Amino acid sequence: MIKCQKCGWEISWGRNVKFCPNCGAPIPAPTISSGIRVAAFIILLILCISVTAIGASIKIEVSEARSLSHEVESLENAVRSIGFQAIFGNNFMHALIMFAPIVGPIWGFSVLYNTGKVIAAISIVNELDPRLNMLVLFFFPFTWMEYISYALAISESIFLTYSIIKRNFREEFTTASKLVVLCSIILLIAALIEFYVISLLESSLKI
């Protein structure tokens, strides 16, 4: 139920009313509560990690593992020559698409499933346990920061889709814009940390 702020008339939630049927005062469109936003974010964070874990635990052929790890090597070379901007650019591009209404969750889950497959591929090539490899990744803050950004983006995509149905897109778009800025900051810091960790690991391996 929503109450008219002027006369207190009660209007049921499902109805898309713009004006109070009793006194004619404008009724603000129903907003998504912060409780629902937090709950959606937590559920999506769990889902994002689970989808990666599923990708990592699926058995792949050694030949596919080799070609997948070659792809990672070319990405690593890009990081080496361009710097942290390559990590940020790649992650932020994916996050932006995850914000898109309707397609966001599909894109997000397929990207994260493939991330899991890449983890499996690297593990197979290096004869390591993929589950252990994935666990190690979550010891680093940048992994959490990236997954937090993706969960924020996918949950916002769902709210944007909902707002289009409820014809309340403009207000939700403001929220989405703020979240895009927040994600860009989180992903930028994450990329800097990740680049620093990679350089540390590489220099220690050379010695």
Ligand SMILES: [Zn+2]
């Ligand atoms: Zn009223």
